Each structure stands twice: as structure tokens, then as C-alpha cells.
Amino acid sequence: MTVLAAATNLVDAGLLAQLLLGALAVVAAVVTRGRLRNLLAGALIVAAGIAAAVTGSAALLGEVGTGLQIPVAIPLAEPLDPLLLAPDQLGGLFMALAGVVVALAALFGIGYAHGPAASRTGWTAFAVFAVGMQLVPAAADAVTFLLAWELMAGGSTVLLLADHATREPVRRATVWYAVMTHLSFLLLLAGFGVLIAAAGGTSWATMTGASVAGPAATLAFVLLVAGFATKAGLVPVHVWLPRAHPEAPSHMSAAMSAAMVKMGIYGILLLTLRLLPGGPRWWSIVLVAIGAGSALYGILQASVQADLKKLLAYSTTENIGLITTAIGVGLLLRSSGQNAVADVALVAALLLAVSHAAFKSVLFLGAGSVLHATGERDLDLLGGLAARMPWTSVTFGIGALGAAALPVTSGFVAEWALLQSLIHVDARADRLLAIVIPITMGIVALTVGLGLLTFVKAYGIGFLARPRTPAAAEAHEAGPAMRAAMVLGAVLVVGLGLVPGPLSQALARAVSAGGVSTTGGAGLLLGAVDVVLNPIALTLLTLAILVPLVVVNAVLARRHPRRDVDLAWGCGGERTSPRMEYNATSYSEPLVRVFRSSLQATQLVDVVRHDAAPLLVEQMTFTQETGDVIEDRLYLPATRWAGRLGDLARTIQNGSIHRYVGFSFAALVLVLVLVAL
Amino acid sequence: MTIASVLVVVIQLVFAVAVTPVLIGVMRTTRARLEGRVGGGIGQPWRDLRKLLSKEPTRAPGSTLVLTLAPILLVASSLLLCALIPLASTLALASVPGDLFVVVSVLLVGTVALALLGLESGSAFGGMGSSRHMVIAALVEPTVLLSIYALSVPAGTSALAAIVQARRADPASLLNPVSLLAIFALVVVVIAETGRLPVDNPSTHLELTMIHEAMILESGGRDLGWLELGSWLRLTALLGLVANLALPWGIGQDAAPLTLLMGIGAITVKVLVLGAVLAAAEVFIAKLRLFRVPELLAGSFVLAFLSVSASYLVF
Numbered sequence: 001m002t003v004l005a006a007a008t009n010l011v012d013a014g015l016l017a018q019l020l021l022g023a024l025a026v027v028a029a030v031v032t033r034g035r036l037r038n039l040l041a042g043a044l045i046v047a048a049g050i051a052a053a054v055t056g057s058a059a060l061l062g063e064v065g066t067g068l069q070i071p072v073a074i075p076l077a078e079p080l081d082p083l084l085l086a087p088d089q090l091g092g093l094f095m096a097l098a099g100v101v102v103a104l105a106a107l108f109g110i111g112y113a114h115g116p117a118a119s120r121t122g123w124t125a126f127a128v129f130a131v132g133m134q135l136v137p138a139a140a141d142a143v144t145f146l147l148a149w150e151l152m153a154g155g156s157t158v159l160l161l162a163d164h165a166t167r168e169p170v171r172r173a174t175v176w177y178a179v180m181t182h183l184s185f186l187l188l189l190a191g192f193g194v195l196i197a198a199a200g201g202t203s204w205a206t207m208t209g210a211s212v213a214g215p216a217a218t219l220a221f222v223l224l225v226a227g228f229a230t231k232a233g234l235v236p237v238h239v240w241l242p243r244a245h246p247e248a249p250s251h252m253s254a255a256m257s258a259a260m261v262k263m264g265i266y267g268i269l270l271l272t273l274r275l276l277p278g279g280p281r282w283w284s285i286v287l288v289a290i291g292a293g294s295a296l297y298g299i300l301q302a303s304v305q306a307d308l309k310k311l312l313a314y315s316t317t318e319n320i321g322l323i324t325t326a327i328g329v330g331l332l333l334r335s336s337g338q339n340a341v342a343d344v345a346l347v348a349a350l351l352l353a354v355s356h357a358a359f360k361s362v363l364f365l366g367a368g369s370v371l372h373a374t375g376e377r378d379l380d381l382l383g384g385l386a387a388r389m390p391w392t393s394v395t396f397g398i399g400a401l402g403a404a405a406l407p408v409t410s411g412f413v414a415e416w417a418l419l420q421s422l423i424h425v426d427a428r429a430d431r432l433l434a435i436v437i438p439i440t441m442g443i444v445a446l447t448v449g450l451g452l453l454t455f456v457k458a459y460g461i462g463f464l465a466r467p468r469t470p471a472a473a474e475a476h477e478a479g480p481a482m483r484a485a486m487v488l489g490a491v492l493v494v495g496l497g498l499v500p501g502p503l504s505q506a507l508a509r510a511v512s513a514g515g516v517s518t519t520g521g522a523g524l525l526l527g528a529v530d531v532v533l534n535p536i537a538l539t540l541l542t543l544a545i546l547v548p549l550v551v552v553n554a555v556l557a558r559r560h561p562r563r564d565v566d567l568a569w570g571c572g573g574e575r576t577s578p579r580m581e582y583n584a585t586s587y588s589e590p591l592v593r594v595f596r597s598s599l600q601a602t603q604l605v606d607v608v609r610h611d612a613a614p615l616l617v618e619q620m621t622f623t624q625e626t627g628d629v630i631e632d633r634l635y636l637p638a639t640r641w642a643g644r645l646g647d648l649a650r651t652i653q654n655g656s657i658h659r660y661v662g663f664s665f666a667a668l669v670l671v672l673v674l675v676a677l
Numbered sequence: 678m679t680i681a682s683v684l685v686v687v688i689q690l691v692f693a694v695a696v697t698p699v700l701i702g703v704m705r706t707t708r709a710r711l712e713g714r715v716g717g718g719i720g721q722p723w724r725d726l727r728k729l730l731s732k733e734p735t736r737a738p739g740s741t742l743v744l745t746l747a748p749i750l751l752v753a754s755s756l757l758l759c760a761l762i763p764l765a766s767t768l769a770l771a772s773v774p775g776d777l778f779v780v781v782s783v784l785l786v787g788t789v790a791l792a793l794l795g796l797e798s799g800s801a802f803g804g805m806g807s808s809r810h811m812v813i814a815a816l817v818e819p820t821v822l823l824s825i826y827a828l829s830v831p832a833g834t835s836a837l838a839a840i841v842q843a844r845r846a847d848p849a850s851l852l853n854p855v856s857l858l859a860i861f862a863l864v865v866v867v868i869a870e871t872g873r874l875p876v877d878n879p880s881t882h883l884e885l886t887m888i889h890e891a892m893i894l895e896s897g898g899r900d901l902g903w904l905e906l907g908s909w910l911r912l913t914a915l916l917g918l919v920a921n922l923a924l925p926w927g928i929g930q931d932a933a934p935l936t937l938l939m940g941i942g943a944i945t946v947k948v949l950v951l952g953a954v955l956a957a958a959e960v961f962i963a964k965l966r967l968f969r970v971p972e973l974l975a976g977s978f979v980l981a982f983l984s985v986s987a988s989y990l991v992f
Contacts, residue, residue, distance in 0.1 A: 387741055405782070407786070416776075416778050416782075419822070420778070441826060442822075445822040448818055449814060449816065449817070449818030452788075452818075453812065453815045456796075456807070456811055457808075464741065464743060464796045465796050523772065530834070533779070537773045538773050541760065545753050545760070549749050549752055549753055553899070556730060556899055559731070560732060560898070562733065562734050563734075563736065586808065590967070593968055
């Protein structure tokens with residue numbers, strides 16, 4: 001703290017440094033070539049990420065700069081206020097989060113980027129995306145915010161297109177992504193427009209004064225939440241996630257999933273805590289409903305995916321859903337006057353966001369390392385990677401522990417805080433709470449349970465057992481830069497889980513929550529609800545039990561060493577072919593049966609009979625496809641209607657030049673009439 | 678206070694390790710006698726364990742550290758449960774109180790270790806068991822949290838020791854609908870988590886029905902010994918939890934040697950009687966078809982949910 005206070009305006013210097021480093025990265029990407037480009041551009045983006053992490057942390061801890069003003073003058077346009085970059089505490093948190101993820105992803109990219117992703121365009125797009133994303137939470141007015149938002153969207157779209165020349169799914173994914181991300185932008189533009197008109201200024205400071213009652217605030221809330229939800233990947237506007245994440249280069253998927261979708265969460269917090277605080281109760285119910293719905297739907301879809309990156313993408317929808325649920329519960333409790341528990345829920349939301357950023361970076365980078373080593377991301381074709389890729393295997397395992405919310409990872413701390421906030425709600429006098437809270441609790445619990453299954457499957461099928469294909473059998477470990485990024489991420493997952501006290505205290509500042517303190521070194525004490533979590537003590541207790549066990553086991557192992565056999569037991573038969581192993585599809589088969597109606601699974605069994613003896617089966621093929629209900633019921637009809645509308649529009653465009661001249665004339669007359677009025 | 682609570686932890690661990698083989702022996706003997714068999718006697722599980730732990734395990738090519746670590750992790754997770762759950766006394770460690778969510782996540786660590794071991798074996802059976810085991814664990818999760826949530830509402834805390842203490846102080850609360858519904862839901866949870874009938878048959882080796890046995894099919898010798906011990910300890914811990922929630926009498930509340938002794942005696946009797954009742958009930962139940970199990974679990978979820986709703990009305 002004292003160091004921070006000594007350096008005056010660390011925040012301003014940091015903002016400037018990010019812009020400069022970003023610009024240098026673009027220059028490096030353009031002028032260098034080959035491995036040097038990876039190294040230079042990557043290193044500069046890592047530096048920009050670190051600058052953002054430092055700046056953000058300083059802003060979070062209360063360092064206030066004068067703000068970075070960028071004057072803009074557009075010829076022929078109305079004069080604009082200068083763009084203002086001045087992160088507050090909440091913005092600082094999200095800037096730090098984005099910065100750390102960008103640094104990890106770029107570090108991984110140095111070793112990983114190849115082909116089109118390592119091209120001039122690839123690295124330039126990554127630099128633009130990274131700096132844009134880091135500046136979104138720094139913006140202090142709507143215009144700056146939307147500009148940074150578009151840099152982020154544009155950069156990511158270009159990088160997503162990297163492999164378009166060789167792979168057809170990339171093109172389709174990019175179309176979905178571009179449409180959804182611009183839908184988000186338009187909704188935000190409209191929403192901010194409404195707010196600006198109501199408040200009479202573009203800066204957050206002026207907008208804060210807007211009234212939360214009345215149709216303008218409601219309209220702004222609906223538009224902005226829809227826009228932010230689209231970026232965050234909440235149901236039903238999640239459809240771009242499971243397409244874009246798998247097709248993007250893996251370091252980009254990590255940055256998109258761990259950091260970019262969080263900007264949607266930042267937006268929701270900015271809207272509900274700063275711009276329009278104290279909104280009506282139904283706002284929070286809406287947030288809880290879409291959050292809980294996304295959490296359950298996301299994890300259900302994730303649990304049946306066989307494509308590793310698609311699984312991770314759906315799991316992102318789940319996590320974002322949990323974060324939104326926590327925000328909704330916090331706002332709901334604030335509106336019923338239970339401020340102490342509300343603060344716990346809001347801190348839980350931020351803990352969930354931070355822990356998701358940590359473990360999802362590791363998981364996507366690990367998936368990238370697997371893809372790099374085997375060329376496969378289909379779990380049904382992997383297996384046995386733990387023996388050949390120890391670094392990737394251990395770090396991915398730690399990430400999976402975090403995603404499954406097991407102790408002692410950051411994911412566990414976050415879900416613990418969320419559940420604590422739920423069970424400490426006083427719902428006796430309030431019918432609405434008495435209905436909403438138990439249902440939310442049930443959904444969160446089911447989500448946790450299915451999350452466990454999903455990540456046991458992802459890790460167990462992918463890394464344990466025997467390789468299912470030659471590609472998996474010949475996998476090789478990742479290079480040093482990739483390993484370093486994965487290890488750093490894994491250290492974060494465990495480290496943040498071990499010191500929840502100081503972390504939560506810092507996060508509490510961002511949402512000005514009270515009742516959070518550190519106890520017993522680094523443990524978390526939620527004074528408001530009187531509960532304590534001390535992961536270090538829990539770890540020590542576990543070690544006190546585990547170490548004697550390991551010693552006893554070692555002594556026994558010395559007396560009776562393990563015997564190598566060809567076949568462990570195998571029911572007394574021969575060692576069967578790896579094709580007999582359970583794979584990802586069969587692993588989730590019971591679940592598909594249980595949730596058949598919501599997963600819309602179609603199973604096809606194709607039997608080829610023997611020519612001579614029709615009772616004998618020569619070959620059997622089994623295919624299973626799970627559909628996305630929301631896509632089938634919502635998006636397909638919507639695109640069909642849009643197509644029909646297009647067909648209708650074609651009838652007035654028959655190619656006759658006379659008709660078009662007539663249209664122009666009519667338009668001119670209309671404009672003149674409007675001007676005259 | 679601190680020394681006393683550390684002492685309680687040590688006592689509970691020793692109790693668990695000592696009583697668990699007896700518990701399994703009692704359950705097996707009860708079942709055998711009711712089915713008209715002689716059975717191996719109460720000391721047989723203990724002899725099995727000693728034999729298994731001193732035999733060499735095998736290793737197939739390509740297997741990893743999971744093979745060695747998972748059985749030990751299962752035992753550690755079960756022992757940690759015995760340390761955190763108030764069995765003999767409600768004195769809890771100040772820095773690691775037996776928080777409901779921490780206890781559940783420790784339980785889940787054991788579940789995951791077992792599921793990974795099942796996949797590690799690389800045979801079709803292991804994967805099958807692991808998959809079924811995880812589906813049941815996932816579907817049980819909402820019931821676990823909601824039923825203990827219902828019990829925690831009157832006590833106003835999620836620490837298990839405090840809940841048990843509050844129930845003991847107010848015996849009338851034991852018979853109200855909130856408590857009965859929640860305890861019933863919790864019993865279903867314990868049956869599902871420990872793989873007893875009607876969810877899983879612990880003594881079957883029939884391909885199509887086994888869950889727990891399928892996962893440990895490829896393990897032998899020392900590994901199998903640890904796995905058996907781990908699953909038995911888990912049963913002791915969970916039965917002890919249900920027993921103390923349903924009948925909180927006799928549990929020690931301070932560090933006086935006499936109350937501690939009484940607490941140990943009470944929990945031993947409670948766990949053994951409950952185990953015998955469970956074993957006797959198993960004689961009359963057939964295993965459910967695997968795809969009927971979700972219906973059972975959904976039913977228990979409904980009970981837990983009703984219990985939570987009722988808790989808002991009663992308290």
C-alpha cells in the first residue's frame with residue numbers, strides 16, 4: 001500500500017503504458033517475421049497484460065488517477081467530449097482480471113501460435129483485442145466504453161477467422177459470433193442512448209443521477225441486460241459460445257472464455273450497482289432466473305459433450321450463470337433490506353468471476369496443449385495422455401478441480417461463499433424469498449453435482465486409461481512457454497484458493513461490501529453471517545491424516561512391491577482392445593437417459609448383418625447427437641422468418657430501373673417533407 | 678479448548694478405525710443370519726483387511742500414479758469426514774469447524790478419487806461403474822445440501838456440531854415435520870452415497886448391476902484393502918451423522934473425560950444398531966433398476982424441498 005501511495009498516479013501511468021505496449025505489439029507483429037514475431041509480439045502483449053494487472057490492482061486498492069483524456073475531433077460531426085479512461089474500484093478489478101488472463105494467454109501463444117494465428121494479422125488482432133478488452137472497464141463514459149467494446153469485438157472476430165481458409169466450421173462459427181456480438185453492441189448502444197437521453201450526459205458520473213423509476217429506466221435495464229447477457233453467453237443468447245470457443249486458436253479461446261465474457265458481467269454490475277442502483281425487485285428476479293437457467297442448462301450440455309473445447313465452452317455458460325445468480329441474489333437481498341447477506345452474495349459473485357478466470361484459462365490452455373500434441377479435441381479419440389504429457393496433465397487436473405469446486409481451489413471458495421449467502425437468507429417473513437431461495441439452492445447444488453461429473457469425465461477420459469487412437473499414443477509434451485503459462489495458471493487456481501481472506505477483502509472493496517475479514521493468517525471470515533473458512537488449516541488437517549497413510553503405504557510397498565502384469569485382472573480374460581474402454585459418449589449415456597427430454601438426444605444404431613447367416617451381426621455403428629433445444633426452438637424459426645421476410649422484400653425489387661428511380665424520388669420527397677415539418 | 682478439540686478429533690479417528698470393521702461385521706452377520714446362512718463372523722472384515730493390506734498389488738502397463746494415490750485419497754477423505762463430523766463430541770476445531778459445505782466437498786473428493794480410479798483401469802467395467810457412480814453422486818447432491826439446509830434453518834448456522842447441539846437442546850424439534858422429512862431424505866442420501874441397497878448391491882459382481890464393485894474390479898492386494906477400508910469408513914461417518922442428527926442424545930459437549938467416554942459409547946451403540954437395522958432392511962429389498970434410481974433420488978429431493986419450505990413456516 002505504501003509503495004502504491006508513493007508512486008503518484010500509478011493508474012494513469014499504467015493506462016498509458018498499456019496503450020503504448022499495445023501499439024508496440026502491433027508494430028512488432030507487422031515488421032518481424034517467423035518465430036521472432038511470436039516472441040516479440042507475444043512478449044509485448046504479456047507486458048501489456050501485466051501493466052493492466054498492476055493498474056487494475058492499484059485502482060482496486062483505491063488509487064485514483066486524474067484519468068487519461070484523449071481528445072477526439074471528428075470533422076463535420078458534433079464536438080464530442082474527450083474520451084476519458086479512469087477506472088474505479090470495480091473497473092480496476094475487472095481490468096486486473098483481464099490483464100492476468102491476457103498475459104497468460106499471450107505467454108502460451110508464444111509457443112502455441114502457428115499457421116494463420118501466428119501471422120501478421122493474427123498477432124495484430126490479438127493485440128487490438130487484448131488492449132481493447134483491458135480498456136473496457138477503464139472507460140468512464142459511454143462513448144469510450146462502446147469504442148473499447150468494439151475494439152474487443154473486432155479484434156476477436158478477426159482472430160477467430162484465423163483458420164478460415166482450411167476449416168469450414170470456422171467460417172460458420174465466425175458468422176454466428178459476428179452476428180451475436182454486434183447484436184450485443186446494438187442493444188448496448190440503444191440502452192446507453194436511453195440512459196444518456198434521460199440523464200443528459202455521457203459520463204458515468206452524470207448517468208448515476210438517473211431515476212430508477214419510470215419507463216426510461218426499465219427500457220434501459222432491459223436493453224443493457226440483454227446486450228451484456230449476449231456478450232456474457234447467458235441462455236438464451238449463449239449460442240455463439242459453443243461455436244466460437246472450439247474454433248478459435250486455443251490461446252484466444254482462453255482469453256475469450258476467461259476474460260472477454262466477464263466484460264458482460266462487469267457491464268451488469270456497472271448497470272445495477274453504479275448507474276441504476278436500487279432498481280425494482282423484478283430486476284433482480286430476472287437476473288436470478290436467467291442466471292440459474294444458464295447454470296443448469298450450460299452444465300447439462302457440457303456434461304454430454306465429447307468435444308473437449310465445446311465442453312469447456314458450455315461450462316463457461318454455467319459459470320457465468322452462477323455469477324449472474326449470485327448478483328441477482330445480492331440485489332434481491334438488498335431490496336429486502338438484508339444488506340449483510342447481500343454483501344456476501346456480491347462478494348461470492350466476484351469470487352466466482354475471479355476463480356473462473358483462473359481455472360478456465362488453465363483448462364483452455366491445457367486443451368490447446370492437447371490439441372497441439374495430438375491434433376484432436378474429441379475426447380472419444382484421446383486417453384492415456386497423463387503418461388506422456390505430465391505437465392499438461394497435472395495443470396489440467398488442477399484446473400478441473402477448480403471447475404468442479406473441490407477443495408482447496410479458488411472454485412471451492414467461491415461456491416462455498418455463494419452457498420453460505422443462500423443458506424443465511426432470512427426468508428421467514430418474505431414469501432418471494434421463501435420460494436426463490438430454496439429453488440436457487442437446489443439448482444446450484446445440481447449444477448455443482450453435474451459439474452463434478454463433467455470434469456471427472458473430461459480428465460478421466462482424456463488423460464487416464466489407455467490411448468484410444470495412435471494420435472493419442474504418440475502425444476508429446478508442450479514447449480516451455482506453453483508449460484510456463486499453464487503452470488502459472490494452476491498456481492493461481494490453488495493460490496487463490498489457499499488465501500481467500502485477503503482476496504475477498506480486496507474484492508469486497510469493489511462492491512463496497514462489509515463484513516468480510518481475514519482470520520487465522522489467510523482464512524476467510526464472513527462476520528455478517530458468522531462463518532469461517534480456513535483452507536490452510538483444512539490442508540494441514542488433511543496432511544496430518546494423509547502423511548501417516550502415505551508412510552504406512554510406503555512401508556507396506558517396500559515389503560510387498562507392486563508387481564507388473566500384462567493384465568490387471570480383466571475378469572480373467574485377455575487384455576481387450578482400447579476400443580472396449582468407456583469413452584466420453586458412453587460415460588454420459590446414463591445422464592442422457594435421465595435428462596432425455598431436455599437434451600433432445602437422438603441415437604442411431606446401424607446394424608450390418610452377415611450375408612450368409614442373417615442372425616449374425618457383422619458390424620454395428622452407434623451415433624449419438626445431442627441437440628440444443630434453444631437453438632432449435634428459437635433461432636431456427638427466427639432465421640426462417642428472416643428468410644421469409646427477405647423473400648417478401650424481393651417482390652418489390654423486380655429489377656426495373658424505373659421502379660428504383662421512383663423509389664429514390666419518393667424517398668427524397670419524404671425527406672423534404674420531414675425537414676419542412 | 679484447542680487441545681480438547683484436537684483430542685476429540687484424535688478420539689473420533691481412533692473410534693472410526695476401530696469400530697468400522699466391527700460395524701461391517703455386524704451388518705454382514707445380521708444379513709447372513711436373516712437369510713439363513715452362518716456368515717463369516719463379526720471379526721471377518723478385520724481379518725480380510727489385514728490380509729489384503731499385506732498382499733502385493735498389481736500394475737498393468739501404462740497405468741499412472743492414480744492407481745496408487747486414489748485408494749489412499751479415498752481413505753484420507755473418509756478419515757477427514759470422521760474428523761469433521763460430530764461423532765463422539767460436539768467440540769469442533771475453531772479454524773476448521775465441521776461446516777456442512779466443507780464436509781460435503783470432502784465427501785466428494787473421495788467420490789471423485791474412486792471415479793478416476795475406475796477410469797484409470799482402462800477396462801469397460803471400470804468406466805461403466807465410474808459413469809453410474811458419478812451420475813448418482815450428481816443427482817444426490819441437491820438432496821444433501823437441501824436436507825441439511827432445512828436442519829440448519831432452526832439452528833441458524835451451517836456448522837454440523839452447532840446443528841446437533843441445537844437439536845439436543847430442543848428435543849421437541851426432533852419430531853416436527855421439518856426434521857422428519859429432512860432425516861428421511863438424508864437416509865436416502867446415505868444409502869446412495871455408500872452404495873447400499875436398493876441403489877447398489879455391495880455384494881454383487883453381476884456385470885449389469887454393479888456400480889461400486891465395477892470401479893474397484895481391477896484393484897487387488899493393498900490397493901483393494903485401502904479401498905475397502907475407505908468405503909467402510911465412509912459408511913461409519915455418514916451413519917454416525919444421521920444417528921446424531923436423528924437422536925442427538927449421549928453426544929459429549931465438553932472435554933471432561935467422562936462425557937467423552939459416554940460420547941464414544943453412545944456413538945458406538947448408535948452406529949451399530951443403525952447398521953444392523955439397515956442390514957436387516959436390506960434383506961427385504963431388491964435392488965432398483967439403475968434407471969429407476971433417479972426417481973428415488975428425485976423423490977428424496979422433493980422431501981428435502983418440502984422440508985425447507987416447512988422450515989420457513991415452523992421457525
